[in-house]
Amino acid sequence: MFNQNRIYRLFQLIxxxxxxxxxxxxxxxxxxxxxERTVYRYLDLLKDLGFNIEKDSNNKIxxxxxxxxxxxxxxxxxxxxxxxxxxxxxxxxxxxxxxxQKVQQSSEIQLGADSLxxxxxxxxxxxxxxxxxxxxxxxxxxxxxxxxQSVSDRLVEPTCFTDNYDAVSAFEIKTRLxxxxxxxxxxxxxxxxxxxKHEAQHEFHKPDIFGFQGKNMNKEIELQMTxxxxxxxxEEYPMSAAFIKQIPDTGKYYFKAKVQSYxxxxxxxxxFLEEVQVVGSKEFIRYIQRVVxxxx
Numbered sequence: 001m002f003n004q005n006r007i008y009r010l011f012q013l014i015x016x017x018x019x020x021x022x023x024x025x026x027x028x029x030x031x032x033x034x035x036e037r038t039v040y041r042y043l044d045l046l047k048d049l050g051f052n053i054e055k056d057s058n059n060k061i062x063x064x065x066x067x068x069x070x071x072x073x074x075x076x077x078x079x080x081x082x083x084x085x086x087x088x089x090x091x092x093x094x095x096x097x098x099x100x101q102k103v104q105q106s107s108e109i110q111l112g113a114d115s116l117x118x119x120x121x122x123x124x125x126x127x128x129x130x131x132x133x134x135x136x137x138x139x140x141x142x143x144x145x146x147x148x149q150s151v152s153d154r155l156v157e158p159t160c161f162t163d164n165y166d167a168v169s170a171f172e173i174k175t176r177l178x179x180x181x182x183x184x185x186x187x188x189x190x191x192x193x194x195x196x197k198h199e200a201q202h203e204f205h206k207p208d209i210f211g212f213q214g215k216n217m218n219k220e221i222e223l224q225m226t227x228x229x230x231x232x233x234x235e236e237y238p239m240s241a242a243f244i245k246q247i248p249d250t251g252k253y254y255f256k257a258k259v260q261s262y263x264x265x266x267x268x269x270x271x272f273l274e275e276v277q278v279v280g281s282k283e284f285i286r287y288i289q290r291v292v293x294x295x296x
Contacts, residue, residue, distance in 0.1 A: 009034075012187065013042055014051070014063065019144065019184065020236050022060035030151045031142050031187060125161070127189045128168050132158050137194040138170070142187025154181070157196045159204050167211070169204040178203045180211050209239040209257060210264035221265045222280030223255045229275040233268060256280065262287045270295075 009032055016031055017023060023031075028039045043053055043061070051063055131138040140154040156170035159178075167182045178201070208217060225233065230253040234241050243257040259265065262284055269276050269288055278285050 017063040022056045022062035024060055027151050121183050124189050127191055128158050131191045135196045137192045139190040140186050144185040159202045171198050171202050180207045208259040209237055212260040217258050219259050220281040224277040225253050226275040229272045
């Protein structure tokens with residue numbers, strides 16, 4: 001039987017490996033705060049549970065994400081552990097109540113990894129809310145950065161949440177920059193006793209679809225892409241869906257939007273040079289050309 005901590009870590013690992021980019025064994029060690037040997041035991045357990053553990057060309061590990069929720073069967077005793085874990089988020093928490101209803105309605109007592117993970121995220125949101133209301137600094141533990149492809153702790157002063165509580169805008173002490181931190185990429189958070197000291201530098205700007213904040217949403221991106229590129233693009237950047245249209249009778253897709261930075265869309269284009277055509281903005285075309293020249 002799983003103990004409570006093992007179940008929790010297992011779901012952390014499932015969602016961590018489903019999130020891009022693929023992870024090294026060392027980064028998984030850091031994320032779970034455990035040994036290499038234990039990491040491999042968890043990976044073997046996931047394989048036994050039916051998850052397809054894959055490796056990319058650089059030998060990095062990932063779980064191929066699908067639109068379906070992966071379900072894991074539990075005994076009544078194991079389900080009781082899950083109930084206690086979910087209830088730890090608080091009885092008034094709507095996410096927790098939603099998950100509990102699904103547990104009670106399931107004749108086989110099966111719980112989706114995504115559902116339980118949302119309960120964990122709700123607890124993180126509550127702690128961040130406390131930091132904002134009480135004016136305290138916040139330590140984000142084990143934050144997975146898509147830009148640097150690293151996992152590290154971040155000391156911040158949170159200011160407010162974005163729509164649907166997907167992310168928090170915060171002033172990062174080390175870089176002295178206002179940044180956007182995705183809630184799902186946080187392993188945990190800790191509200192510190194230290195009061196906020198940099199309120200005058202706090203700013204919030206609604207992030208673009210790639211997660212970048214700034215005052216000038218004036219950089220235009222216009223792309224045509226194959227179905228494969230489109231599926232990866234939509235999965236990696238869900239907010240892009242509203243800006244994508246299918247081009248009739250071509251099997252291709254068209255995307256157009258204004259963004260804060262060329263960095264994220266530039267990385268995407270570089271990864272799909274044969275499947276993505278940059279059109280429209282000459283400035284973005286020149287940006288891609290400079291990146292190509294720099295890497296050749």
